[in-house]
Amino acid sequence: MTLDPEIKSQLEQYLQLLEGNIVLKxxxxxxxxxxxxxxLVDEIASMSSMITLEKTQLPRTPSFSVNRVGEDTGVTFAGTPLGHEFTSLVLALLQVSGRAPKVDQSVIDQIKNIRGEYTFxxxxxxxxxxxxxxxxxLNLMSILNPGITHTMIDGAVFKAEVESKDVMSVPSVYLNGEFFESGRMTVEEILAKMGNAPDASEFDNKEPFDVLVVxxxxxGAxxxxxxxxxxIRTGIVAERFGGQVNDTIGIENFISVKYTEGPQLVASIEEQVKEYGIDVMKLQRAKRLEKKDLIEVELENGAVLKSKTVILSTGAxxxxxxxxxxxxxxxxxxxxxPHCDGPLFIGKDVAVVGGGNSGIEAAIDLAGIVRHVTVLEFAPELKADAVLQDRLHSLPNVTVLKNVQTKEVTGTDKVNGISYEERDTGVTKHIxxxxxxxxxxxxxxxxxxxxxxxxxxxxxxxxNSHGATSLPGxxxxxxxxxxxxxxxIISMGSGATAALGAFDYLIRN
Ligand SMILES: Cc1cc2nc3c(=O)[nH]c(=O)nc-3n(C[C@H](O)[C@H](O)[C@H](O)COP(=O)(O)OP(=O)(O)OC[C@H]3O[C@@H](n4cnc5c(N)ncnc54)[C@H](O)[C@@H]3O)c2cc1C
Structure with a gap:
């Protein structure tokens, strides 16, 4: 395998940013x-005199660890980190070489202060x-804290391990051999799950806001x-900064940007929010709103935030x-x-529940990977756009069931079938x-x-047209x-409307 010329030229540029010598074991x-x-590792080593290779025996073969000279970092890649993981490899090389990560100093301090041994x-x-x-x-945590190690494992290479652990969704994280969490997580979310979340006392003494965005x-951004x-004094309290955009792959309808990806857009939104000194309270969930002299928003951790106006933007x-x-x-x-977990179902039979655009897109996507896809739609007709339906019907390994109601997902320790009722006959069937x-x-x-x-x-x-709800303020x-x-783009526009509406309210009251 040789690297794609474009990737190789990107890598060459990144490797010029290395700040210290690296040993790949x-x-x-x-x-x-x-x-x-x-x-891959030979090619990387041939591109920079600061990278050397050393043969060793690691718990998994094939794998390699990224280390400083004379100091193991605990960062290991089991498999070949190309595809979406190529950036993880580049970042690991740069950060291990000594380049500062782009995260808040408070997060770096939290990571460095963790005591104990953590094998992720x-x-x-x-x-x-x-x-x-x-x-x-997790690589960053491993680089910053000698008690933490992290191995990325490509499920397609270590199939037996994936089967024996019944891993059916990625990313699936294990800590010290026990299941820890699955799904996308930020470093702050991982720290919170490890017991490092800020408590109510950090919020209790905050001055009231002029505008508090939930x-x-x-x-919200x-x-x-x-x-x-x-x-004016502005705060954002958010359970997961970036919202649904975190889960979006390609974005082609954000006007003025021909193509971007969710995480990339979230990163630039966050950068802009930080420019304005906005008090961003991440990983905090609001549970109650009440209007007294000021509007109060109570968080799950018990803290109460006060504000003259509140903008609700809790999404879906x-x-x-x-x-x-x-x-x-x-x-x-x-x-x-489907984009994340589809590859774990290679050669298997799956169902997609829902015949709208997202369901039919998922079915088309999955049909290229799995053995067979059954689409179950409640209504008598699919609701997806005609072009998607045409594509779906051209595929040989898809069955579409319309006018059916899903009744149960069956299984023992994992899914083994789905039961549905035919709405016109009342007959229940199982696949x-x-x-x-x-x-x-x-x-x-x-x-x-x-x-x-x-x-x-x-x-x-x-x-209303000013973004105002039924409750004044x-x-x-x-x-x-x-x-x-x-x-x-519609959410952003309505966020702007709500903020201007709130400002108007503030100057009139
Ligand atoms: C898979 C997928 C693909 C998509 N693709 C596109 C696309 O290509 N183009 C496009 O324009 N749109 C796309 N969308 C739609 C777009 O992402 C949404 O319309 C947009 O994100 C809505 O923004 P929002 O700020 O209203 O809500 P969200 O993005 O849902 O954000 C809600 C925020 O509120 C927080 N929150 C929720 N409850 C609470 C609480 N109680 N306390 C504190 N915080 C809370 C959340 O953590 C989050 O921060 C896609 C959506 C999905 C799911």
Whole structure:
């Protein structure tokens, strides 16, 4: 294997940024996977005099670790980190060489202060766009703290391990041999899960805000930037900064940018938010809103934030089917991200529940990887665009079941089938399969508001043309509102409207 010329030229440029010497300790055999890994590390070493190779025996073959001279960092790649993991490899090389990571100093301090021995292992697939964030976060922790090690494991190379651990979704992280978490996580989320989350005392003494934004997706970020640009005290409290954009691969409709990817867009949004001195409170979930003299927002950790105005931008989440087996077999065959988890079902039979655009896109995508896809649609007709339906019907390994209601996901320790009812006959049928991809739309994250603001039948917050809700001083924007179309650019626009609406309210009151 030789590197693609474009990747090679990128790598050459990155390697010029190395700040110290690096030793790659390589454990290889005579198998094809070892050959592939060896040709990558040989090529890297040939491109920089600061990188040397050393043969060794690591717990997994093929694998290699990235180290400083005379000091092991604990960062190991088992398999060949190309595809989406290529960036993880580049970052590991740069950071091990001494280049400063782009994370807040407070996060670096938290990592350095962790005491104890932590052996992390992450199962990934090279086509998973959620995996690199986790790999890079854990690599960073491993580089900064001598008690922490991390190995990225390509599930396609270490199939027996994946089977024996029943890994059915990536990234799947294990800590000291025990399952830790699956799915995309930021370094702050990993630290919080390890017991390093900030407690209520860090928030209790905050001065009241002029504008407090609840939710840190495109709507919330845009609202906060517009508010802060008015020179008023602005805060954002967000469970997961970036919101749904974190889960988006290619974005081609963000006007003025021909193509970008979710994590890239989130990073530039965050950079811009930081420019304005906005108080960003990440990993915090609001659970109650009440209007007294000021508007109060209570967080899950018990802290109460106060503000003259509030902008609600809590977005939406995947809709669950709510049938027996769905929650039980989540990550054990029930999946929501075809791009991430599809490769774990190579040669297997799967179902896609939902015949809208996202369901049919998922079915087309999966049909190229798995043995057979069954699409289950509740309505008598598919709702996806005609062009997608035409493509779907051209595929030989797809069956479409219309007018059916999913009743149960069956299994023992993992999914072994799905039961559905034919709505016209009332007959229940069962299909044996190994994976169920749920693609039935989104629900607004507004349950926590109760009756404080007017919501529609499906829970969307009702707003007027200024972004104002039924409660004076409280505004809303983005996917959590009754705006008819849910898109990044629309959320950003409505965030701006809500911020200007809130500013207008402030100067009049
Ligand atoms: C897979 C996928 C692909 C997509 N592709 C595109 C695309 O190509 N182009 C496009 O324009 N749009 C796309 N979208 C839609 C787009 O991502 C959304 O319309 C947009 O992200 C909505 O922004 P938002 O800020 O309103 O909400 P979200 O992005 O949902 O953000 C909500 C924020 O609120 C936080 N939050 C929720 N509840 C609470 C709480 N109680 N307390 C504190 N914080 C809370 C969340 O953690 C998050 O920070 C896609 C969506 C998905 C899921």
């Amino acid at each position: 390589v454990s290889a055999g005579n198998d094809d996977a070892s050959e592939e890994m060896l040709s 292992e992450t199962y990934i697939s090279l086509s998973c766009h959620n995996c690199p964030d986790v790999v890079q976060a 939710g840190g997706g495109p709507a 845009s609202a906060a930037i517009y508010a802060a640009r008015k020179g 989440r995947w809709r669950n089917m709510g049938v027996p087996g769905e929650a039980e077999f989540k990550n054990k065959g029930v999946a929501y991200c 044996e399969l190994q994976g169920v991809f749920v693609q039935i739309g989104l629900v607004p994250n507004t349950d926590w508001l109760g009756d404080m603001v007017e919501r529609t039948r499906i829970g969307e917050i009702v707003v 409280v505004f809303a924007a983005g996917d959590c509102t009754n705006s008819p179309y849910k898109q990044i």
